[in-house]
Amino acid sequence: MARVITITSGKGGVGKTTTTANLGTALAMQGSRVAVLDADIGLRNLDVVMGLENRIVYDLVDVVEGRARLRQALIKDKRLPELCLLPAAQTRDKEAVTPEQMVELTNQLRAEFDFILVDSPAGIEGGFRNAIAGADEVIIVTTPEVSAVRDADRIVGLVEASEKGPPSLIVNRIKPKLVNRGEMLSVEDVLELLAINLIGIVPDDETIVISTNRGEAAVYDQQSAAGRAFLHIARRLRGEEVPFPVLQENQGVLERLFGMFGRRRA
Amino acid sequence: MGFFENLFGRRERSSTVAKERLARVLVDDRYKLTPEMKEQMKIDIAEVLSRYLPSVDPEQIEVAILRGEPNDTLKADIPLRRSGE
Numbered sequence: 001m002a003r004v005i006t007i008t009s010g011k012g013g014v015g016k017t018t019t020t021a022n023l024g025t026a027l028a029m030q031g032s033r034v035a036v037l038d039a040d041i042g043l044r045n046l047d048v049v050m051g052l053e054n055r056i057v058y059d060l061v062d063v064v065e066g067r068a069r070l071r072q073a074l075i076k077d078k079r080l081p082e083l084c085l086l087p088a089a090q091t092r093d094k095e096a097v098t099p100e101q102m103v104e105l106t107n108q109l110r111a112e113f114d115f116i117l118v119d120s121p122a123g124i125e126g127g128f129r130n131a132i133a134g135a136d137e138v139i140i141v142t143t144p145e146v147s148a149v150r151d152a153d154r155i156v157g158l159v160e161a162s163e164k165g166p167p168s169l170i171v172n173r174i175k176p177k178l179v180n181r182g183e184m185l186s187v188e189d190v191l192e193l194l195a196i197n198l199i200g201i202v203p204d205d206e207t208i209v210i211s212t213n214r215g216e217a218a219v220y221d222q223q224s225a226a227g228r229a230f231l232h233i234a235r236r237l238r239g240e241e242v243p244f245p246v247l248q249e250n251q252g253v254l255e256r257l258f259g260m261f262g263r264r265r266a
Numbered sequence: 267m268g269f270f271e272n273l274f275g276r277r278e279r280s281s282t283v284a285k286e287r288l289a290r291v292l293v294d295d296r297y298k299l300t301p302e303m304k305e306q307m308k309i310d311i312a313e314v315l316s317r318y319l320p321s322v323d324p325e326q327i328e329v330a331i332l333r334g335e336p337n338d339t340l341k342a343d344i345p346l347r348r349s350g351e
Contacts, residue, residue: 146284153292182279189285193292195333 002110005117005237006039006135010151012122014143015172018208018218020119021049022227025217026234028083032114035074037106038088039131040121041096047087051078051215061089064101070108084113094126099133106134115237124154132159138167139199144174144185153194168199170233175204200233201244202226293331293338304329311342321347 007020017040024036038046041061047053055075058068063086070086077083086109089096109116120131132138138159142152152169159167171187178184187201205226211218218227219234232242294300312324328343 146288149288150291150295153295157296179281182281185281185284185288189281193285193288 002113003115003137003237004106004110004135005115005137005139006120006132007117007139007141008120008128008131008155009122009141009148010124010155011142011148014141014148015202016122016141017045017049017119018212019139019141019170019172019202019230020046020117022217022219022230023234023237024083024115024117025050025077025080026219026231027115027117027237028077028080029219029231030234030238031082032238033082033112034115034117035084035086035109035113036117036119037086037109038119039102040119040127041088041130042090042093043121044088044090046119047075047085048215049212050085050217052085052087053215056087059087059089060105061092061096064097064105070105094121094130097130099130102130102133104134124158128155128158132162132164135164138164139170140167140194140196141170141172142190142194143172144179144187144190146185149185149190149193156194156196166196168197169194170200170202171198172202173204174201198244199236200229202229202233289333290330293333297331299331311344315344319346323347 007016007023009016017038020036024034028034036046036050037060038044039060040046044059047056052075058073060073062068063070063073074084074086077085086105106116106118116134118131118135121127138155140152140155140159142148156167169191171190174187175184179186187198191198203225205218205224207221207224208218208226211221211224211227217230218224219230221227232245235242294304307329308324308327311327311329312322315322322344326345330341332339332341
């Protein structure tokens with residue numbers, strides 16, 4: 001059965017779009033049929049991150065407003081035939097789409113795909129509401145910084161209020177050296193503060209800059225630590241148990257992490 | 267950590283500071299508790315307590331909500347001036 005998963009964060013610039021592009025690519029590499037959907041209307045970006053910006057003819061708003069059929073607007077990935085992008089409109093704003101229309105759109109996609117990943121805009125207003133409207137599950141991306149974690153907690157509250165089930169967490173751009181020196185929040189710290197399930201830890205990695213420059217997902221790059229982390233997350237999404245390598249050194253830490261699983265906050 | 271670092275004149279590590287600050291701000295966000303409301307709460311607590319105990323100073327009161335399972339807890343530190351002092 002198809003799963004609609006929205007990737008969101010509250011704060012901008014923490015890596016939602018990079019995460020969506022890489023998870024979508026990784027899932028397709030692993031054999032799933034994937035549609036990635038850019039819900040950031042007016043600030044389209046998923047297309048450039050995936051290197052598909054030159055292929056756009058129609059967008060999400062064209063589909064919603066009936067100027068194009070869904071199948072016409074979906075752009076096939078350059079390498080993976082089972083990966084498609086539905087781009088956002090660039091010249092419209094968030095009010096162009098309603099939550100009901102987003103539900104209908106994602107429901108249409110369910111028939112053709114295993115995973116529908118929705119890249120949410122930053123913020124907690126209309127664009128975010130649209131992005132989670134059709135979701136079965138929500139993944140929250142944060143970085144180990146006070147502002148990002150605070151905003152992530154706001155999102156946790158909103159997701160729980162929307163009765164989507166407990167969201168899961170990706171801690172992005174972790175710098176192990178800085179964590180070891182005690183000058184960066186650890187994954188454990190973030191988990192303790194947010195009290196939600198962990199689904200991925202992505203190290204800070206300059207290969208992301210390079211792959212984004214080229215419009216190629218980092219998961220293709222064998223040298224990319226971040227790419228490997230995204231491949232792991234994709235496998236977890238597909239139901240595999242993949243241990244968290246960074247934290248394995250310390251049994252106590254790992255046990256505490258798994259202790260968090262399935263735990264819901266009051 | 268705090269003790270030894272203070273002993274050698276080093277500052278607390280920034281991740282500890284970040285975590286403590288976040289713990290406080292997240293819980294206040296969750297309960298929609300603004301700094302203003304906290305100040306008012308202290309004044310109200312002092313007012314109620316002054317019916318039973320003399321000389322509770324609202325300025326001395328500290329309130330914080332602590333996260334916990336299964337319940338969060340409101341912790342209030344209310345110093346009392348000893349009678350006769």
